[in-house]
Amino acid sequence: MVERVRAWAPDVPLVREVFHATMTGHAYPAHTHDTWTVLLVDEGCVTYDLDRHPRTSPQRRVSLLPPHVAHDGRSARDGLGFRKRVLYLEADWLPPTMTGRAVDQPVVPRARGLVEELHAVLDGPADAWQSESLLLGLRDVVLRHDAGADASDAPSAGALRDLLDAHVTDGLSLEEAGRLLGRSPAHLARTFTQTYGIAPHRYLVGRRVDTARRLLLRGTSVAETAVEAGFWDQAHLTRHFRRTVGTTPARFASGR
Incomplete structure (x- = not known):
């Protein structure tokens, strides 16, 4: 490549x-x-x-x-x-x-x-x-x-998305989300995927990659970014970052 x-x-x-x-x-x-x-x-x-x-x-x-x-x-x-x-x-x-x-x-x-x-x-x-x-x-x-089209989300999918957005770095299991929202984890995962076209875990990874992009552009080191964005370690960040963005965190940061 x-x-x-x-x-x-x-x-x-x-x-x-x-x-x-x-x-x-x-x-x-x-x-x-x-x-x-x-x-x-x-x-x-x-x-x-x-x-x-x-x-x-x-x-x-x-x-x-x-x-x-x-x-x-x-x-x-x-x-x-x-x-x-x-x-x-x-x-x-x-x-x-x-x-x-x-x-x-x-x-x-x-x-x-x-x-x-x-x-x-x-x-x-x-x-x-x-x-x-x-x-x-x-x-x-x-x-x-615009022709005036509107869009609506399934309430449970929207509620789960709000929870995931509030727990980007610390994470939130579907079990925990289910207890908070009064829905089964399977129902939440199915509804979320049907509504947004992406599985909840992949959505959360995407939010963490977005957080990593912002940190890297501020000059935060790759190692510190991995921790602050919610990844296990630098290798975990690099694997998901390259898969999503098309380049490594280090090369992304060097283009600032």
């Missing part, structure tokens, strides 16, 4: 992380983020399953992936890689009602120019005002594209 990765956390409201990557041969496993993912493919073509529905992000097009919805990713062309730029934006950047629309139609027309300009601003010394203006403009483009 050939890879080039840059990642940083700009001091800009609503922007959690900027991630640039060139990948050849890497396939992302199913995972989720607690952010909106704004994906721009510069070269190649990316195919992925979003909430168990096959989707494609063509070259030079912007795709929008909602928070807490499972997705994977790979090159659409065997033997060829792709180059992408990604913005991870806070969950309150868009209203929750946009989730269903983004799952059904993730490619957003007329958004590339704004996203290109936003990346150009974030690639230098952070200009918070200009970034905020561009993000508001991009938000307007997305909302105009």
Whole structure:
């Protein structure tokens, strides 16, 4: 696998992380983020399953992936890689009602120019005002594209997700969750997987990887990050981090 990765956390409201990557041969496993993912493919073509529905992000097009919805990713062309730029934006950047629309139609027309300009601003010394203006403009483009679709979660799945989010680093067993929610562990696991398209344990790993990304971008060592993010040790972090992000924690941190 050939890879080039840059990642940083700009001091800009609503922007959690900027991630640039060139990948050849890497396939992302199913995972989720607690952010909106704004994906721009510069070269190649990316195919992925979003909430168990096959989707494609063509070259030079912007795709929008909602928070807490499972997705994977790979090159659409065997033997060829792709180059992408990604913005991870806070969950309150868009209203929750946009989730269903983004799952059904993730490619957003007329958004590339704004996203290109936003990346150009974030690639230098952070200009918070200009970034905020561009993000508001991009938000307007997305909302105009919205057809008013709504989304609803099974109550027990949503309650379990809230519990997992509250116990990212210390963890929470399904037995404990079942006692707290008055549901059987089997029922919770089944409902969660049906609702979000990802098993609870894989969801929790994804949240821990997201926590590790933030710590690494702040300059925390890989060993300390493993402990603070809830992994057993550095090797455990590296295995899951590489599987999810496509690179090791050390190489991710070196691109800050």
